Amino acid sequence: MPLRRQSSDSAAVTSYVWATGGRHLWASGGSSSRQSHDRGHLVYAASGVLTVHVDRGTSVVPSNRIAWTPAGTPHRHRAHGDTDMRILFLPPSLARRIPDRPAVFLATDLAREVFRALTGPRDDVATPAYGPAARIRLLRVLVDELSEAHEQPLHLPEPLDDRLRAIANALSERPDDDASAAELGRMAGASARTVSRLVRTELGMTFYEWRTQLRIAHALVLLAEGHDVTATAHACGWSNPSSFIAAFTNVIGTTPGRYQAGGRRPVARVDEAATGSRRRPRTRA
Known part of the structure; x- marks a missing residue:
């Protein structure tokens, strides 16, 4: 919950x-x-x-x-x-x-x-x-x-399509819900293919990348409010803390524990350091 x-x-x-x-x-x-x-x-x-x-x-x-x-x-x-x-x-x-x-x-x-x-x-x-x-x-x-x-993946665009808005609201209310794109699409009146196309067209990412970013945004708020890493991981939809730590580090550049303790030095990421390019998170939430 x-x-x-x-x-x-x-x-x-x-x-x-x-x-x-x-x-x-x-x-x-x-x-x-x-x-x-x-x-x-x-x-x-x-x-x-x-x-x-x-x-x-x-x-x-x-x-x-x-x-x-x-x-x-x-x-x-x-x-x-x-x-x-x-x-x-x-x-x-x-x-x-x-x-x-x-x-x-x-x-x-x-x-x-x-x-x-x-x-x-x-x-x-x-x-x-x-x-x-x-x-x-x-x-x-x-x-x-x-x-x-370079820009970071922490600006969460507001969807224009009503079906995507409904899905975004559902994900924000229940970031721990593991419903698939097909299941969320049915709730909003769209097929899984339509959801994937809309997310790619409007938001410039995959459905899994979008949900990961929404979950990480929620996690940042919970960590700032003093919740521990394990409770935050479960509240944001990860079944175990290690998966959450990997996803969080991939997006934020430091572990949730180090971030919460005030250690702000980012963890080096080879592809960014080598290419200088913006990287989308790959972890599937």
Whole structure:
């Protein structure tokens, strides 16, 4: 059975905000209002897990990822676990070097340190620690790092087809359900072949890759809320923890135990290191 997830839109938040960015310390379950900005922005969770919700999908942002939201995109943020959210607005000259759609990038060691430096490493910081010229130089370094890091498979697109939406809702409500594509298709009024075609056409992946990503997203939230690895594995549909650990590491780049303990250094993956290409998870959930 799924584990209960914490939820409280009125959870307390402590904010430090300035014109070029800010820092928000959310209690678990905290959520921002729906909003948009005239500049694109990057968000990073120094601790906890963020989800960034836009009209066409959700980006999951654990502490080894950085999410991008383009200018003018309606969105809202939600914290899972006590979350230290950092935000940086980019000038148009740098924003044009990032995709014009929501995206998630690996947070390299250098990117994390730049992000922390520009958003205040101390709890009592209320103003930026760098002048305008220094900030631009550091932002250029950050954007360079993101350009080299490539996109990560943690932006979950919202299906357009009503049948896929029904399946997505079912998978989100019961990530531990092992129903096949054919069984879920019958529930939604589509054949297994149609489900596979729709997932490939709309979402750019296979049904099994999609379900794995949905399950990993759910697992990140549960781990952030303090559930142990074994309970999280079972709640997200893996029959044994070792299979879950393998799938989690394949997508996130570190084991769930190391991730939960705060160890953010990714595990090396030979094909990415050699080719620099984006890799889709292969584990069948």
